[in-house]
Amino acid sequence: MWSRITELASDLRAVRRDLHRHPELAFKERRTAAVVAGLLREWGIEVHECIGRTGVVGVIANGNSDRAIGLRADMDALPIREASGTAHASVHEGIAHSCGHDGHTAMLLCAARYLAETRRFEGRVHLLFQPAEEGQGGARAMVEDGLFERFPCAEIYALHNWPSLPAGTIATRPGPIMAAADRFEITVRGAGGHAGQPHLASDVILCAAQIVTGAHTLVARRIDPAANAVLSITRVEGGYTHNVLPSEVRLTGTVRTFDPLVQDRLEAALRDWGEQAAKAGGCSATMEYVRYYPATINDASCAQHALEAARALFGGALLADAPAATSEDFAFMLQQVPGAYIWLGSRVGDHSPPLHDPAFDFNDDVLPAGAALLATLAERRLGI
Ligand SMILES: [Zn+2]
Ligand SMILES: [Zn+2]
Structure with a gap:
């Protein structure tokens, strides 16, 4: 041959x-x-x-x-x-x-x-x-x-x-x-305003930053240490200029897993964390989550x-x-x-x-x- x-x-x-x-x-x-x-x-x-x-x-x-x-x-x-x-x-x-x-x-x-x-x-x-x-x-x-x-x-x-x-x-x-490949987009919404008057607005950028930081603890704390998963946030989009607090920030990222149960758990944990962290900052968050490849x-x-x-x-x-x-x-x-x-x-x-x-x-x-x-x-x- x-x-x-x-x-x-x-x-x-x-x-x-x-x-x-x-x-x-x-x-x-x-x-x-x-x-x-x-x-x-x-x-x-x-x-x-x-x-x-x-x-x-x-x-x-x-x-x-x-x-x-x-x-x-x-x-x-x-x-x-x-x-x-x-x-x-x-x-x-x-x-x-x-x-x-x-x-x-x-x-x-x-x-x-x-x-x-x-x-x-x-x-x-x-x-x-x-x-x-x-x-x-x-x-x-x-x-x-x-x-x-x-x-x-x-x-x-x-x-x-x-x-x-x-x-x-x-x-x-x-x-x-x-791995299974999923992509997500989290939209954080709140009241915009003047950068010099933060008490009259809800700071969506601060909220988004907390969502990003906390999201990176999910694989470590919500997933069985014997399982494998990756969560990466790859794009942060929002704001106009130095003196305006925007009313919306979008976070984009990907989750990679090898087990559907881990995939379910990570999606739920991310959704929950996004909503709770946004609420704590006086904002709201919605998440679009697409499982594109198993x-x-x-x-x-x-x-x-x-x-x-x-x-x-x-x-x-x-x-x-x-x-x-x-x-x-x-x-x-x-x-x-x-x-x-x-x-x-x-x-x-x-x-x-x-x-x-x-x-x-x-x-x-x-x-x-x-x-x-x-x-x-x-x-x-x-x-x-
Ligand atoms: Zn390729
Ligand atoms: Zn290829």
Whole structure:
């Protein structure tokens, strides 16, 4: 397998760089989807387009079994001005593949071409090219579009390049691997007034400052010390000038958790604290709280299958000791079908720009390893 995958990967490197030069934002991946669909057709693979708006599904069937495995790649880019300095840098101002989804798409294409050529499996491989992973829930859009009714899968797998791990290292874990991501906006309202007459106003800025300070005690004091959670306040907005007490301040932030019970508790504690702290200062507070991505929870046996496949291929794999507090919308697919989300180490030298850094570029050297792992998972889980 390895020599053929390496040959195919060198062809796919050009495709990866072409996708990198032409990044597209969430649900606008029309060119990318057309490139994917065109190549799959060229390789004789059945193609279904416009699933979850710009998603593409390829189907490779072999033999008579109905058993199917899903392999997923994301296709969207980020609203970032690229500063990688590479010859294949983005030609679209303010849009860049700074999370490596161009690489994920190329790795799944490479695995697809290999599987279509060799067919050493019995059943179906569903190639899931999803749109809009970056905050817009493209995986949910595909699920709501009937993805798993039309293309049922017994198990699903996805890879993400991971620059903090050495290139080629495969790591995953059973249970939570990526956090649930929630965003909140607290609006503090009160009576505005003259800065020289604070006794005639209610100071919403002081109230907001107390809400910010107290909010940072909630993870420490309201959550079981054995559980994990992050609460960050990322924007404070309010006021006009030095001599006016405003009547409104808005606080924006995010909560990251791995357990729905912890998530419930932290949301309730934050709401309660905001309301009580505002009331104590003679103001009122309302909170809008949106749970936009659930936690990404790996099925224990699928995580084990992924580690075993990596050990069989590369002689080693890493059982990750902790989840990451970033989030991932593959979580929506994992709520429907058991599977595993897998990190593929992609560090370049001693230091690589992290994901979402304007200087980031996908490390092409890991393309064969990622493609080989996806193909191996399909072959092992659809073993003849
Ligand atoms: Zn990202
Ligand atoms: Zn990503």
